[in-house]
Amino acid sequence: MASPVTIRVSSRPKDSAATVRHNRAERRATLMLLxxxxxxxxxxxxxxxxxxxxxxxxxxxxxxxxxxxWVGLGNFRRIFASSRFWSSLSITLxxxxxxxxxxxxxxxxxxxLLNGLSRGREIYASLFLIPMMLxxxxxxxxxxxxxxxxxGPLNALLRGMGFQPPAWAQSPDWALPTIxxxxxxxxxxxxxxxxxxxxxxxxxxxxxxxxxxxxNRWQTFVHIVLPMLIPYMTVAFVLRFIDSFKVFDVVYxxxxxxxxxxxxxxxxxxxxxxxxxFDFGLAGALSIVQLVLLTVGTMSILAMVxxxxxxxxxxxxxxxxxxxxx
Amino acid sequence: xxxxxxKLSPGERLSTILRHIAMTLLLLLFLAPLIWLLIxxxxxxxxxxxxxPTILPAxxxxxxxxxxxxxxxxxxxxDSLIVSSISTAFCLxxxxxxxxxxxxxxxxxxxxxxxxxSLRMMPPxxxxxxxxxxxxxxxxxxxxxxxxxxxxxxxxxxxxxxxxEFLRQIPKSYExxxxxxxxxxxxxxxxxxxxxxxxxxxxxxILSMIFAWNEFLFALVLTGEKVITLPKALAxxxxxxxxxxxxxxxxGIVAIGPLLIISFYMQRALIxxxxxxxxxx
Numbered sequence: 001m002a003s004p005v006t007i008r009v010s011s012r013p014k015d016s017a018a019t020v021r022h023n024r025a026e027r028r029a030t031l032m033l034l035x036x037x038x039x040x041x042x043x044x045x046x047x048x049x050x051x052x053x054x055x056x057x058x059x060x061x062x063x064x065x066x067x068x069x070w071v072g073l074g075n076f077r078r079i080f081a082s083s084r085f086w087s088s089l090s091i092t093l094x095x096x097x098x099x100x101x102x103x104x105x106x107x108x109x110x111x112x113l114l115n116g117l118s119r120g121r122e123i124y125a126s127l128f129l130i131p132m133m134l135x136x137x138x139x140x141x142x143x144x145x146x147x148x149x150x151x152g153p154l155n156a157l158l159r160g161m162g163f164q165p166p167a168w169a170q171s172p173d174w175a176l177p178t179i180x181x182x183x184x185x186x187x188x189x190x191x192x193x194x195x196x197x198x199x200x201x202x203x204x205x206x207x208x209x210x211x212x213x214x215x216n217r218w219q220t221f222v223h224i225v226l227p228m229l230i231p232y233m234t235v236a237f238v239l240r241f242i243d244s245f246k247v248f249d250v251v252y253x254x255x256x257x258x259x260x261x262x263x264x265x266x267x268x269x270x271x272x273x274x275x276x277x278f279d280f281g282l283a284g285a286l287s288i289v290q291l292v293l294l295t296v297g298t299m300s301i302l303a304m305v306x307x308x309x310x311x312x313x314x315x316x317x318x319x320x321x322x323x324x325x326x
Numbered sequence: 327x328x329x330x331x332x333k334l335s336p337g338e339r340l341s342t343i344l345r346h347i348a349m350t351l352l353l354l355l356f357l358a359p360l361i362w363l364l365i366x367x368x369x370x371x372x373x374x375x376x377x378x379p380t381i382l383p384a385x386x387x388x389x390x391x392x393x394x395x396x397x398x399x400x401x402x403x404x405d406s407l408i409v410s411s412i413s414t415a416f417c418l419x420x421x422x423x424x425x426x427x428x429x430x431x432x433x434x435x436x437x438x439x440x441x442x443x444s445l446r447m448m449p450p451x452x453x454x455x456x457x458x459x460x461x462x463x464x465x466x467x468x469x470x471x472x473x474x475x476x477x478x479x480x481x482x483x484x485x486x487x488x489x490x491e492f493l494r495q496i497p498k499s500y501e502x503x504x505x506x507x508x509x510x511x512x513x514x515x516x517x518x519x520x521x522x523x524x525x526x527x528x529x530x531x532i533l534s535m536i537f538a539w540n541e542f543l544f545a546l547v548l549t550g551e552k553v554i555t556l557p558k559a560l561a562x563x564x565x566x567x568x569x570x571x572x573x574x575x576x577x578g579i580v581a582i583g584p585l586l587i588i589s590f591y592m593q594r595a596l597i598x599x600x601x602x603x604x605x606x607x
Contacts, residue, residue, distance in 0.1 A: 030427045037424035037486060041445060044479040048456025055455060113352075117345065126590055127353055130360065133589040135540035137557040138363075138578045145366055145571055146359040153362055156378035185356075245449040249542045253561055267451040274455050275547055287452045294449065 055284035062278035075285035084261060085286070088269035089293075091176065095244035095265065096297075099180045099187075103240060104233055106184065107191030112221075114192070115199045125196065128189040136186070140253030143182050144169070169254045175263045182250050187243070191236045198232030199225070234305050241301065245294050266290050360582075367391070367575035374571050387572075394576035402559035403580065408470060409555060410538035413477035417485040417534050418527060420478070425489030426519070434494060439487060446483045450543045461548055468550040476544050481534040488533070492526030493519075532592055536585060556581045 054060075056076075059069045079085045110128065114121050131139060147168040149155055158165035166174040202225065210220045248267040251257060257264035257272060264272070270290065274283030334342070354361070366374070367390055369383040395403075432438050457476060458467075466472030500522065504514045520527075542557040549558065560577055563569040 026431070030431050033423040033427035037420045037482060040420055041442065041479065041482060044475070045445065045453070048453045048460050050456070051459040052453070052456040055459065113349065117349070118342070120346065120349075124349055124353065128356065130357065130586065130589065133536070133585045134360075134582045135542070135557050135585075137540075137542050137560050138582050139359075141560060141574065141578055142359040142363040145575070146362050150377050151375055151379055153358075153379055153381070160378070185359075242447050246451075248451060249557070252542070252546075253564060267449060270451050270455075271543075271547075274458070280455060280459070284455050287455055290449065291452050294447075298447070 052284045052287055055280045056288050057285075058281050060280040060284070062280055064278075071281065075281045076289070078282060079285055079289060084264070084269060087261060088264050088266045091263065092245060092247075092265040092267070094176070095180065095183060095247055096241050099183050100237060100240040100244060102180075103184055103188045103191045104195075104236055106188045107195050107236070108229075108233075110188065110192040111195040111199055114196055125189075125193060128192065131186045132190050134186075136249035137253055139182065139186055140250040143178075143185075143250075144254055147178065170259065172259045172262050175255050175259060179247075179251055179254060179263050182254065183244075183247060186250075187240060191240065194236045194239075195229060195232055198229045202228050231309075238298065238301055238305075242294065242298055245290060363575050363578055366571055367579045369572050369575075371570060371572060375568075390570075390572040390576035391580070393570075394573040394580070397573060398554065398559045398562070399556075399573075399577040399580060401554055402556035402577065405470075405553055406539055406556040406581075409473050409477060409553070410535045412470075413474045413481065413538050414531050414534040416474065416478040417481045418531055421482055421485035421489055421530070422523075422527070425486045426493055428486065428490040429493035430498070434491075439490065442483045443487055450480075450541075454543060454547050457544070458547055467548065468552045470553055473545060473549055473553055473555070476548060477538040477541065480541070480544070481537055484537075485530045485534055488530040489523070489526055492523060492529075496522050529592065532588060536588070536592075539581075539585070 057070060057072060059066070059071050059074070061068075114124055117124070146152055146154055149165070149167040149170060155165040155168075168174050168178045206224060206228075207220065210224055215223070245267065247265055248271065251263055251265060251268050252271075255263040257268045261269075266286070267290075270283050270286040273279050273286060365381070365383065368386040368388070369380075370385050370387045370389065373380055373383055373385065428439055461467040461472055466475070496519070500518055501514060504518050509517075540557065541555075542561065545553075545555045545558045546561065549555070554562070556577070560574060560581065563574055
């Protein structure tokens, strides 16, 4: 690529040979620099993936000493026939399709609030972002204390106000909303920051032009701000969609998938099959199903975004966080 | 719109003050679960199981911190520190050269950096079965080296990406000047690139530490009695019917304390680490 000046100024006849030699040396250097990291990443992805594939096509049971047999697509058939799979899939999708839109709506509200401040914006944003930094296990634990039906402060407050509060994570009806609530609490600030970056990217003269044309605040928001933020909302949505398949720690600490299977998402179901029952065949097949779902889901969302982008001439913005402060 | 304007009318000033009061209240409400965790850490055992609970501890104590350390918090902190710092060192050693090659010889947002980053998108539950079987095969189960290996794998894509973004901003002219002077590659690296990329290395290193420090699923599945990281230690107490929340609260506070302090310096980088590469391609 960038050939050093020393070679460029060398005498002409030798030039091409030197360049060839130089290019070869460059290529070898690139290989030596990238090699170790790529080998490491490659080995640690291919090796476990080979195990995973192998397990998913066999009757691999760790706890029961039965001979491991090749079962073909048997595990996948078992998965698609089981109601637990479909219920755990729907719970994962609830995170992606209910929690994430709520995060975007609430994040938008917070971003607008912060954007309206002339001072202290960054300090407030920093404080709102605290939950995102924390280990999900500690977050789950903090909510466990906070929502404890007997000794927790929230229910004490609600009882004091004359309500009959639910048992939150321990109640069959409220467990799932509780987990969703914790996810919203932890991740709304992230969405807020992405949208705030979008808001900061809208030039002031656009607002001024709207004001001159006599549009009120609401009209400005609906017709100017919202359309300009759509790419940012898309970015937030895709990122949160991918992350919704990762939700595990909070479920583990708050409900262990229960009561019953009411909060068992795909990740927890896979964990339970693999390390609760040691049915590695089924768990392996479940892992592969998840990977395929996530990949296909993400790719189709991105393809949709690109197609729309080509039609309207807009594209996904690079999320420039620096703009929050500016 | 002006950041500093002495000519605010009294009405405007009042509305600004009201706004800040509203924001502060909203923030307190939002952070209430964490504030409650902090309060709980200072409550003596007798005060934990009262209904309705006392808001501030009537008899605040520091005992939870020493007891929490003794019942497993200390072991958790030690193990978490070992695993996260060594894996971070490996990430930087493997990642820096790769990031350099990526920054200098490949286009930004190219196929290679996308492939590396897509590893980060994978939910940890997907590879964990394969890791477990691999750990059994190579007797890595419940060892420090095993968990360090996995955390290096987990954070390396991010470290490479962050460092390469950083290195792209260092002008090539520095290196070219050094090469004209005939400096060997290790001098180039040691005397020029490394000092220039210190902030980038710091950012990538701290983020890698944080993610290893917070990680739970791999630790839960791939270790047993010997290696007990902090999140695993905390989670294990939930096996008991009535855990001593005060002590757990103290452990939790110690687990998140360093992050709270770091977070104020690191936030933009942290957000970028979650926003990987979707935009701008």
